[in-house]
Amino acid sequence: MPTQFYGIRHHGAGSARHLLHALQAQQPDLILLEAPPEAQSLLSLMAEQEMRPPIALLAYRPDAPQQAVYYPFAVYSPEWQAIQFAIRHGIEVRFFDLPLAHSLADQVVEETEHELSGSLNDAPDAVLSESEASVDADSLNIRQFPFDYLAEIAGLPDGEAFWEQLVEQRQSSQDVFEAVQIAVTALREHEPTNERDALREAYMRKMLRQAEKDAERVAVVCGAWHMPALVGKFAVKDDNALLKGLPKCKVDCTVIPWTDSRLTFDSGYGAGVNAPAWYEYLWHHPHDDGVLWISRAAALLRQQGFDISAAYVIETVRLANATAALRGQSRPNLSDFIEAVVAVMGMGDPALAHLIQQAWLVGNQIGSVPDHTPQLPLIADVAQQRKKCRLPETSEHKLLELDLRKPLDLQRSIFIHRMKLLDIDWADSTYSNSKGTFKEAWRIAYQPEHHIQLTERALFGNTLATATVAYVREQMKELPQLGQLAHLLRVALPADLPELVQHIAHTIGNLSADNHDLQDILSALPHLSEIMRYGTVRDFDAKPLHDVLQTLLARLAAGGVQGCLNIDTDSAHTLFPLIRSADYAVGLLDDAELTTLWCEFITQQMHAAHVHPLLSGNAARILFDKQRLDFEITTQLFSQHLSAANVYEHAANWLEGFLYQSGTILLIQDDLWQMIDDWLRHLSDETFTELLPLLRRTFSSFEFGEKRQLGDKAAQRATQTHTISGSLNHQNHLLNELLAQKAMATVKCLLGAA
Numbered sequence: 001m002p003t004q005f006y007g008i009r010h011h012g013a014g015s016a017r018h019l020l021h022a023l024q025a026q027q028p029d030l031i032l033l034e035a036p037p038e039a040q041s042l043l044s045l046m047a048e049q050e051m052r053p054p055i056a057l058l059a060y061r062p063d064a065p066q067q068a069v070y071y072p073f074a075v076y077s078p079e080w081q082a083i084q085f086a087i088r089h090g091i092e093v094r095f096f097d098l099p100l101a102h103s104l105a106d107q108v109v110e111e112t113e114h115e116l117s118g119s120l121n122d123a124p125d126a127v128l129s130e131s132e133a134s135v136d137a138d139s140l141n142i143r144q145f146p147f148d149y150l151a152e153i154a155g156l157p158d159g160e161a162f163w164e165q166l167v168e169q170r171q172s173s174q175d176v177f178e179a180v181q182i183a184v185t186a187l188r189e190h191e192p193t194n195e196r197d198a199l200r201e202a203y204m205r206k207m208l209r210q211a212e213k214d215a216e217r218v219a220v221v222c223g224a225w226h227m228p229a230l231v232g233k234f235a236v237k238d239d240n241a242l243l244k245g246l247p248k249c250k251v252d253c254t255v256i257p258w259t260d261s262r263l264t265f266d267s268g269y270g271a272g273v274n275a276p277a278w279y280e281y282l283w284h285h286p287h288d289d290g291v292l293w294i295s296r297a298a299a300l301l302r303q304q305g306f307d308i309s310a311a312y313v314i315e316t317v318r319l320a321n322a323t324a325a326l327r328g329q330s331r332p333n334l335s336d337f338i339e340a341v342v343a344v345m346g347m348g349d350p351a352l353a354h355l356i357q358q359a360w361l362v363g364n365q366i367g368s369v370p371d372h373t374p375q376l377p378l379i380a381d382v383a384q385q386r387k388k389c390r391l392p393e394t395s396e397h398k399l400l401e402l403d404l405r406k407p408l409d410l411q412r413s414i415f416i417h418r419m420k421l422l423d424i425d426w427a428d429s430t431y432s433n434s435k436g437t438f439k440e441a442w443r444i445a446y447q448p449e450h451h452i453q454l455t456e457r458a459l460f461g462n463t464l465a466t467a468t469v470a471y472v473r474e475q476m477k478e479l480p481q482l483g484q485l486a487h488l489l490r491v492a493l494p495a496d497l498p499e500l501v502q503h504i505a506h507t508i509g510n511l512s513a514d515n516h517d518l519q520d521i522l523s524a525l526p527h528l529s530e531i532m533r534y535g536t537v538r539d540f541d542a543k544p545l546h547d548v549l550q551t552l553l554a555r556l557a558a559g560g561v562q563g564c565l566n567i568d569t570d571s572a573h574t575l576f577p578l579i580r581s582a583d584y585a586v587g588l589l590d591d592a593e594l595t596t597l598w599c600e601f602i603t604q605q606m607h608a609a610h611v612h613p614l615l616s617g618n619a620a621r622i623l624f625d626k627q628r629l630d631f632e633i634t635t636q637l638f639s640q641h642l643s644a645a646n647v648y649e650h651a652a653n654w655l656e657g658f659l660y661q662s663g664t665i666l667l668i669q670d671d672l673w674q675m676i677d678d679w680l681r682h683l684s685d686e687t688f689t690e691l692l693p694l695l696r697r698t699f700s701s702f703e704f705g706e707k708r709q710l711g712d713k714a715a716q717r718a719t720q721t722h723t724i725s726g727s728l729n730h731q732n733h734l735l736n737e738l739l740a741q742k743a744m745a746t747v748k749c750l751l752g753a754a
């Protein structure tokens with residue numbers, strides 16, 4: 001039997017089933033499979049039981065790990081089934097795609113997975129990798145969705161539906177691949193081959209010629225788009241000319257776990273499918289009429305609290321099959337089932353199907369690989385530590401609550417913080433009900449891109465600890481600011497890396513010795529203060545940082561106020577939150593010496609001329625709250641800054657600084673209330689309108705309860721004023737009447753005498 005060509009979609013249950021039938025009939029001596037030759041040595045691993053899809057071949061440049069490519073396999077992928085068929089029957093398999101040593105040699109990748117994940121996407125549903133998607137729209141119409149044209153002729157909505165009906169749901173395997181070849185040949189007649197495909201196909205033909213010399217019966221399994229380029233006779237010299245002088249580089253390969261979610265189009269994978277769980281169902285239950293599939297949806301809805309009976313399942317299956325029959329289909333497709341679920345179980349509301357979309361259509365599976373799979377030392381160490389910490393490797397988001405007083409949870413926390421220092425967001429901090437510093441809550445989930453990130457970090461060390469230290473020290477070269485380093489020290493502390501912590505602390509000490517940047521110093525104070533009061537859970541000695549903090553505060557007390565002089569409003573609003581945050585942090589330390597230095601800096605802000613009034617008002621309030629400013633002086637400050645001698649904007653900014661987020665003092669101190677009230681009453685309508693945004697910003701920062709009480713107080717004052725005014729008017733009325741009576745008596749006497 002001559003060489004046979006099998007054009008497949010890279011992830012299709014029907015394609016895989018037709019391929020197995022064809023291979024069984026052909027009984028080839030050699031199978032050529034579209035995959036990088038560099039991964040040839042990994043074939044033996046795929047015969048082991050521990051190797052369970054979804055998995056992916058990962059190929060990368062050791063000298064530039066960010067240049068990498070994934071080749072995902074699901075259990076229903078035709079390539080995976082071809083490999084398993086060859087293993088069962090003792091048939092040789094050769095990977096015959098263009099070596100990645102050429103593809104990655106001169107390729108610059110900015111986003112590894114999104115740029116290169118299309119290396120297997122020559123399927124009918126996605127012919128372009130995203131790195132090639134910069135061509136004009138006219139060429140994209142054919143290149144990206146070629147089967148849409150055939151779908152239009154057949155009266156189907158799109159190329160995906162056409163392929164489903166032509167291949168995936170076809171029960172008979174007879175003449176399937178011949179039909180695919182004819183269809184793709186017709187499409188390629190209208191589309192010139194791009195440079196990348198031309199190189200790949202030239203190399204495939206070269207490998208095919210060699211295979212036909214080595215074996216009598218050769219089976220070629222490739223993406224359907226390549227079939228016309230491999231069938232027939234092509235000039236050897238033309239292929240050799242194309243392949244001559246290609247650049248080369250070293251490429252390493254391994255196998256990593258993959259997830260269902262990363263097999264979807266939505267993940268950015270060019271050769272993905274819409275619903276991985278649906279294709280796995282088709283693979284395992286090819287003859288089911290939909291009962292099992294709809295029962296799965298019903299079970300998921302019951303977990304969501306919906307009352308879905310067996311009658312709903314029966315009616316949904318009947319409706320899906322009836323709809324398919326009306327459309328001339330042999331069996332329902334996925335859209336038929338979704339529409340039936342919406343109509344019957346959701347009563348026409350699609351929101352019900354959306355609730356179970358992830359679990360029902362996509363799935364949450366994660367593959368596994370043998371422990372002895374070739375890995376970089378760093379990746380092997382991370383895997384070993386994850387197992388030691390008993391941290392689950394799952395694609396679902398899991399909530400993990402840690403009690404740092406327990407040894408196992410403490411080790412888990414250390415592992416998570418080290419991964420985060422490597423900029424690998426394997427876990428995200430989340431809200432914990434406990435307010436104690438010994439509690440942590442994390443939301444964890446495995447993503448395949450974490451593997452490539454670890455591959456990139458492997459240049460920094462062979463273990464998680466050594467790689468983290470080296471990586472962070474490298475990142476520190478780009479952190480010239482004291483505040484940035486203080487934040488880094490705070491983040492590094494929970495990772496239990498004493499060498500790194502000492503290095504960061506030493507760098508902070510050196511940088512603080514000659515730092516006069518007010519903003520930078522203020523931004524560092526909260527981080528340093530929090531580290532000093534971190535407690536003993538981490539067994540960290542924070543005493544060396546006390547000298548650094550004392551030096552910074554002494555520098556502020558000596559001349560920090562210079563940074564507050566003659567600045568504009570924007571600069572003042574930049575310093576304002578930094579000062580408040582630093583004040584709160586220093587106050588929590590409860591250190592008399594440090595507090596004295598800080599208050600000296602604040603006092604200078606309050607008294608120095610040409611300090612922006614926002615900062616001056618804030619300084620007065622800080623000192624008043626710390627009971628370092630008595631009420632008499634506070635009243636004098638109010639009179640001074642609300643004086644008519646100052647411009648109105650000055651008074652409004654000073655009030656904002658003094659009253660920010662706390663209006664309780666106005667409820668307690670009537671004198672201050674009256675002074676503000678008098679100042680507001682004397683504003684002209686034009687001035688009041690101009691200052692209204694500033695005043696509104698000040699008073700809107702109060703808590704709701706404060707604003708309500710202030711409103712009640714204002715209403716009460718207005719009532720009292722009205723009552724007093726009415727009483728005075730009444731007294732004046734009585735007084736005038738008495739005077740009138742006396743006057744009348746006098747007049748009467750005068751008249752009687754007359």
